[in-house]
Amino acid sequence: MSIRIGILGYGNLGRGVECAVKQNPDMELAAVFTRRNPEDVKILTESASVCSISEVESWKDKIDVLILCGGSATDLPEQTPVYAKLFNVVDSFDTHARIPEHFANVDASAKEGGKVGIISVGWDPGMFSLTRMYANAILPQGNDYTFWGKGVSQGHSDAIRRVEGVKDAKQYTVPVEAALKAVRNGENPELTTRQKHTRECYVVLEECADAKKVEEEIKNMPNYFADYDTTVHFISEEELKKNHSGIPHGGFVLRSGKTGWNEEHNHLIEYSLKLDSNPEFTASVIVAYARAAYRLASEGAKGCKTVFDIAPAYLSAKSGEELRAHML
Amino acid sequence: MSIRIGILGYGNLGRGVECAVKQNPDMELAAVFTRRNPEDVKILTESASVCSISEVESWKDKIDVLILCGGSATDLPEQTPVYAKLFNVVDSFDTHARIPEHFANVDASAKEGGKVGIISVGWDPGMFSLTRMYANAILPQGNDYTFWGKGVSQGHSDAIRRVEGVKDAKQYTVPVEAALKAVRNGENPELTTRQKHTRECYVVLEECADAKKVEEEIKNMPNYFADYDTTVHFISEEELKKNHSGIPHGGFVLRSGKTGWNEEHNHLIEYSLKLDSNPEFTASVIVAYARAAYRLASEGAKGCKTVFDIAPAYLSAKSGEELRAHML
Numbered sequence: 001m002s003i004r005i006g007i008l009g010y011g012n013l014g015r016g017v018e019c020a021v022k023q024n025p026d027m028e029l030a031a032v033f034t035r036r037n038p039e040d041v042k043i044l045t046e047s048a049s050v051c052s053i054s055e056v057e058s059w060k061d062k063i064d065v066l067i068l069c070g071g072s073a074t075d076l077p078e079q080t081p082v083y084a085k086l087f088n089v090v091d092s093f094d095t096h097a098r099i100p101e102h103f104a105n106v107d108a109s110a111k112e113g114g115k116v117g118i119i120s121v122g123w124d125p126g127m128f129s130l131t132r133m134y135a136n137a138i139l140p141q142g143n144d145y146t147f148w149g150k151g152v153s154q155g156h157s158d159a160i161r162r163v164e165g166v167k168d169a170k171q172y173t174v175p176v177e178a179a180l181k182a183v184r185n186g187e188n189p190e191l192t193t194r195q196k197h198t199r200e201c202y203v204v205l206e207e208c209a210d211a212k213k214v215e216e217e218i219k220n221m222p223n224y225f226a227d228y229d230t231t232v233h234f235i236s237e238e239e240l241k242k243n244h245s246g247i248p249h250g251g252f253v254l255r256s257g258k259t260g261w262n263e264e265h266n267h268l269i270e271y272s273l274k275l276d277s278n279p280e281f282t283a284s285v286i287v288a289y290a291r292a293a294y295r296l297a298s299e300g301a302k303g304c305k306t307v308f309d310i311a312p313a314y315l316s317a318k319s320g321e322e323l324r325a326h327m328l
Numbered sequence: 329m330s331i332r333i334g335i336l337g338y339g340n341l342g343r344g345v346e347c348a349v350k351q352n353p354d355m356e357l358a359a360v361f362t363r364r365n366p367e368d369v370k371i372l373t374e375s376a377s378v379c380s381i382s383e384v385e386s387w388k389d390k391i392d393v394l395i396l397c398g399g400s401a402t403d404l405p406e407q408t409p410v411y412a413k414l415f416n417v418v419d420s421f422d423t424h425a426r427i428p429e430h431f432a433n434v435d436a437s438a439k440e441g442g443k444v445g446i447i448s449v450g451w452d453p454g455m456f457s458l459t460r461m462y463a464n465a466i467l468p469q470g471n472d473y474t475f476w477g478k479g480v481s482q483g484h485s486d487a488i489r490r491v492e493g494v495k496d497a498k499q500y501t502v503p504v505e506a507a508l509k510a511v512r513n514g515e516n517p518e519l520t521t522r523q524k525h526t527r528e529c530y531v532v533l534e535e536c537a538d539a540k541k542v543e544e545e546i547k548n549m550p551n552y553f554a555d556y557d558t559t560v561h562f563i564s565e566e567e568l569k570k571n572h573s574g575i576p577h578g579g580f581v582l583r584s585g586k587t588g589w590n591e592e593h594n595h596l597i598e599y600s601l602k603l604d605s606n607p608e609f610t611a612s613v614i615v616a617y618a619r620a621a622y623r624l625a626s627e628g629a630k631g632c633k634t635v636f637d638i639a640p641a642y643l644s645a646k647s648g649e650e651l652r653a654h655m656l
């Protein structure tokens with residue numbers, strides 16, 4: 001029997017989950033739940049239903065894992081604890097500073113409902129967190145580095161779009177090659193914000209906007225741009241659509257550590273991702289953890305888990321025997 | 329109370345374990361067991377004992393985890409099942425083809441003794457296996473690539489040393505840059521053995537040896553060199569000692585995969601290691617898994633495990649709260 005998946009929220013991430021479920025023969029998409037009028041939402045999977053979010057409770061026995069595809073700012077802090085009482089759930093909550101609080105809320109709900117909730121799944125938090133944790137456990141003496149990009153930051157793109165005179169914009173976060181190189185050389189540099197990443201902005205102006213003023217406003221925006229070397233390119237709407245419509249991302253996690261009786265030997269662990277589609281990759285990680293949620297729940301587990309708490313084999317459709325014979 | 333570690337076998341790996349234990353404040357080295365005369369074995373840890381392997385059973389209640397540092401060819405297939413009846417054990421068994429058989433033997437013994445045995449720990453098998461498994465679970469449609477090096481292959485160095493006229497030798501396995509580049513570009517190449525790695529040999533000749541003949545014999549050696557582009561450098565004994573006495577290694581695991589409704593998006597996951605000391609890094613991985621063995625056993629677990637079966641948090645000295653707050 002397949003693992004029956006529900007998707008709550010059908011934006012980029014929800015569509016990514018739908019695509020990922022299609023790639024996993026042990027899963028099937030049962031239903032998509034939306035806040036919009038279900039008749040206005042067209043999904044790709046013919047066999048799945050589209051329902052109003054108000055109906056979700058009636059699917060309690062027809063869904064094995066509900067995947068929450070809302071945003072971390074306002075949706076998930078509310079939704080994950082609510083739905084963890086009714087369903088095994090997976091979310092991609094990515095506000096790092098609020099993870100402990102979110103964990104506590106989901107843990108209480110999931111235990112109350114006798115369900116499993118897996119939070120903060122994706123690539124950062126997610127695969128990058130795993131890499132940092134394994135690398136720190138292996139090399140207790142060392143330094144951690146995380147670089148993001150080259151990729152689109154939705155938050156920074158949105159910030160530019162709020163500047164007066166800007167019609168549309170896309171912002172790329174770009175790791176500084178020289179900084180990466182210094183880390184790879186084992187130099188253990190201390191890097192400022194400015195030394196780690198640059199920000200490249202592609203901006204479409206409103207008619208009659210003052211380019212000089214827009215550029216200054218972007219470059220001096222506190223938190224978002226003031227601490228970075230920022231480049232602003234003014235381009236046409238057509239060019240933005242043609243060359244900047246994708247949502248690529250990626251990045252690097254490195255740990256540079258030492259071993260030996262006198263710490264005389266250097267080691268470098270590096271993990272990197274180069275992603276054509278940030279939401280589809282995030283969704284693919286989430287779907288693997290949905291399998292884990294299903295299996296853990298089948299074994300009687302309850303409460304909130306993160307990627308740190310789940311043995312890798314739970315993610316794979318392959319058996320222990322197959323994994324040992326072919327992947328170890 | 330510290331986790332009390334025993335080391336069985338005091339070669340490069342055993343010494344690496346000793347150094348790694350020193351870096352982990354929640355552990356202490358209790359004893360090293362050797363087949364040699366204990367009086368002839370000098371270890372670095374003043375507080376630890378050096379004992380004959382024949383005494384190991386009397387340490388049953390004084391050691392929490394026994395780390396088996398013998399070789400995979402003959403030592404570990406015998407030793408791990410024997411000692412898994414008496415101790416929680418960790419080994420680095422790396423004969424990939426024989427892992428299922430070794431797992432079965434260790435599992436039976438560990439269950440009989442009520443102990444935990446973790447096998448095939450290190451970087452390949454080990455961290456590379458984990459990367460392959462996670463990456464396959466996340467991207468079910470894709471191709472796997474593993475490259476080793478640049479690093480010293482002990483097996484190939486030994487093979488050269490058996491050639492008549494060779495006094496000493498060191499062999500480096502080197503990944504082919506063009507092949508790595510093709511994988512990173514998402515070209516999904518099918519690569520032959522020759523296209524993936526080259527072999528570089530540094531050879532010290534015996535007096536009066538025939539260099540031409542030695543070179544031909546190395547290059548045509550079946551299994552070891554015949555399928556590779558091999559370069560042979562003849563150097564002096566002094567140069568070998570000066571420039572080639574380390575045991576560096578490393579490598580790359582990549583998975584190139586596709587997502588999207590029509591698999592229209594490409595993704596690349598890459599994990600790499602650059603290690604000054606192969607045995608010390610392997611030992612560092614083993615020691616983190618010794619912590620896991622201790623904790624799993626404390627919870628009542630029994631039987632054989634691999635890296636696939638162990639939740640990442642078990643490896644870390646940090647609590648779940650600390651990990652979620654600082655590493656997720």
